[in-house]
Amino acid sequence: MHLLAIIGSPRKGKATDSLVDKAIEGVLMKNPDVLIKKIYLSDHEINYCKDCLSCWKSDTKGPIAKCVIRDDMDNINKDILKSDLLIMGTPIHMGYASALMMTFLERICWTFAKPAKNYIIIKDCPAPRSDKKRKAVITSASGMIPPRYKKLCNWATPQIMGVIKDSLNAKTVGALYAGDVWHKGVDHYFDKAIKLGQKLL
Numbered sequence: 030m031h032l033l034a035i036i037g038s039p040r041k042g043k044a045t046d047s048l049v050d051k052a053i054e055g056v057l058m059k060n061p062d063v064l065i066k067k068i069y070l071s072d073h074e075i076n077y078c079k080d081c082l083s084c085w086k087s088d089t090k091g092p093i094a095k096c097v098i099r100d101d102m103d104n105i106n107k108d109i110l111k112s113d114l115l116i117m118g119t120p121i122h123m124g125y126a127s128a129l130m131m132t133f134l135e136r137i138c139w140t141f142a143k144p145a146k147n148y149i150i151i152k153d154c155p156a157p158r159s160d161k162k163r164k165a166v167i168t169s170a171s172g173m174i175p176p177r178y179k180k181l182c183n184w185a186t187p188q189i190m191g192v193i194k195d196s197l198n199a200k201t202v203g204a205l206y207a208g209d210v211w212h213k214g215v216d217h218y219f220d221k222a223i224k225l226g227q228k229l230l
């Protein structure tokens with residue numbers, strides 16, 4: 030079983046990174062044979078989506094449509110295709126996922142999804158190109174907004190949840206909002222992050 034952890038923080042070893050590590054620890058406590066790959070988006074050249082819609086228009090029967098951009102997403106996509114489990118980690122930036130995470134999400138949006146779902150009068154919404162089911166957990170970390178106010182500041186979790194459902198066929202089985210880490214410290218959330226990882230199995 031392959032687990033892919035995606036880190037959307039530009040800062041290694043800080044809140045997001047350590048919460049993702051703890052979630053991985055939780056996975057390995059339950060099944061030490063899970064194969065783990067951790068990707069720091071900041072280590073990679075991931076260019077902005079150009080909105081050319083080549084992927085949207087693609088009628089490939091495969092699990093991924095070709096993007097016109099050649100960069101590190103080519104290799105990251107191979108890891109996504111292999112993955113069964115996902116851990117998505119992002120800091121909260123201005124209430125949303127980081128720009129690193131958003132850039133990544135835009136690149137997977139229509140490459141892994143086809144315009145196939147209809148909601149009443151809205152047609153051609155994204156549906157996963159592949160039937161492969163995945164499970165995911167999401168961690169988000171904010172500097173100063175405490176958990177009790179997370180609805181006012183954590184737009185990242187629902188957004189990531191929606192994109193990975195529609196594009197990667199990933200069901201989010203748990204999410205952790207680590208709020209106010211500047212005052213509480215990230216260690217405050219470590220037990221919760223371990224339990225979050227355990228939900229994947």
Ligand SMILES: Cc1cc2nc3c(=O)[nH]c(=O)nc-3n(C[C@H](O)[C@H](O)[C@H](O)COP(=O)(O)O)c2cc1C
Nearest residue numbers: 038040043044045120121122123124171172173174
């Ligand atoms: C551009 C930017 C915007 C931010 N916006 C928020 C915010 O809206 N609310 C908040 O509580 N913290 C905000 N922060 C603080 C980060 O959420 C905080 O530093 C977090 O710990 C970063 O995660 P990391 O340690 O994994 O990098 C912001 C930080 C940056 C750099």
